[in-house]
Amino acid sequence: MAADVPAADALAPTAADRPSASRRRLLTWLLALPVLLAALVVGGAGPASAHAELDSSNPAAESTVPSAPASVTLRFTEGVETGLGGVKVLDPEGKRVDTGDAEHGIGGPSTVTVKLSPGLAPGTYTVAWRVVSEDSHPIAGAFTFNIVRASASSANIGSQGADSSVTFVDGLARGLAFASYALLAGSVLFLVALRPAAVGRFRVWMLLFASWAGLLVSTVAALMLYGPKASALPFSSAFDLDVLRATLETKLGRALSVRILILGAAGALLGYLVAVLPTAGRRRRQVLGGAWALLSAGLAATWSLSDHASVGMQAPLAVTADIVHLLAMGTWLGGLAVMVLLLFGTERDEDGEELPGALDVPTVAWFSKIAMICVSVLIVTGVYASWRQVGSFDALFSTTFGLLLILKANFVTLMIAAAWTARRWLQARLRASAGARAGDPMARKQTIRRAVAAEAALAIAVIAVTTVLVNTEPARTAYAREEAAKPRIASASTPFDAGGSAGKGIVDVAIDPAKSGVNTVDVFVRDPLRNPIDPPEVTVTVALPDKQIDAIAVPVEHIAPGQWRAQGVSLPLAGTWQVSIAVRTTDIDRAIVTVPLKVR
Known part of the structure; x- marks a missing residue:
């Protein structure tokens, strides 16, 4: 984990750092996200469950x-x-x-x-x-x-939605949890690996404590509010012990409980880090960094094992990718937060002495490389998660989840552009350290401050959109549900031959809406030229052999020339129903035809 930061001259620019090459790299990053997203979204796959239906x-x-x-x-x-x-x-x-x-x-x-x-x-x-x-x-x-029969009235169940105050505070708690995790995980890794002396600064110490406390408080709040939210209870029920006990028996309740336990261990390690990190040698920093990375992965798993990633196809791979995604996010954004404090904070104390852990060019250069690795990981894992949860371009552009995902991708793209701006400033600074004219150092520092500030602001936007995303029904299932709710008619056509001079014709049958439950069955009888005809008798039966449902008579009524209809037909199960139509053309001539129709 801990790496010795090389001197500035060790990072002197090479041919690969020419402006033209830099522009090509920026273009690559800006194109990678939408291209990969498009490729995987249309890549096709089996259904991936998310919200149950x-x-x-x-x-x-x-x-x-x-x-x-x-x-x-x-x-x-x-x-x-x-x-x-x-x-x-x-x-x-x-x-x-x-x-x-x-x-x-x-x-x-x-x-x-x-x-x-x-x-x-x-x-x-x-x-x-x-x-x-x-x-x-x-x-x-x-x-x-x-x-037996419908009654004149039925019960009014009222609203089944959660209390608006519960939903609002729960959303704030989830957003605070994401932000606190990113700050906590990444800031410690940045300090251990690149700037251990900076842990002695008051602002940095406050960042560590505030992020740890923020994650703890938001987790406790989420645990207390999950019961009222899931049960549609008022805000006051958050303090009901019976509701809390029921929450602890759920999948999310157990995950939040584990997160609190891990935070206890993280708090103890954090206190030890603050005490020993400024004077720790490389070996000890490696051990401390490894221990912190394991705790950070454990914290990330409490999200991944209880949310969208844990359900549906390729769940083990999806959970692993989600944990890696959160770790990359934390490493990037947490390190960025420490850089903001060091860039915008005071560099000397009241006595004029330089504060420990001042940010220098080599440190920023190293973090720039780490950030680009994190960006690569975020793109790959993010696109994979998008593919699982979106599935098609139609779902991407017609659902709330898909539109939020596009918004998040745009923010990340802008963050990459801001990071590239900071990297260009570093290249100019490195050239100056290699012998070129230094120019105005304050102006250059202002440039990187603006770039890092923009990157941090966009990071806040990314976290906000992510918070909404994890509480939104995935596009794949939302789109499938909307498609399933659209009116659909299952229909088929088949010839019949009852014998005799006028015994031939065509039968068309339709089931509307072809969903399990109550349906309307229409039968149309036509001659070979598809003109409506009215044979003396038409009878209909339905059966579902796959579910051991034998033939059920469907009483049809003649409503128009060549048309018979049965309303209120109960088809209780989904499956391929066998619809049999018996057409009697004379006293002795009769034909029975059967067509399969799929009911959802």
């Missing part, structure tokens, strides 16, 4: 069942937690008819079942559910079903 239910949404069910079962697209949520079933008057807590069913963590009171009366029942998906984000929804 309700896949199906029994009884199905908007369906009518002939008798009172003993329970309600919800099936989600991924595993969910119910400790901070649950399932409520309300009768038409708004009274709860569920008994006991919601439990995982025989389908495992992705299935939630709640029992119902026996002997429920006919009418419309409302199911309101709230669970936490595997990426630690709370989700909620509601639907209705009918027992």
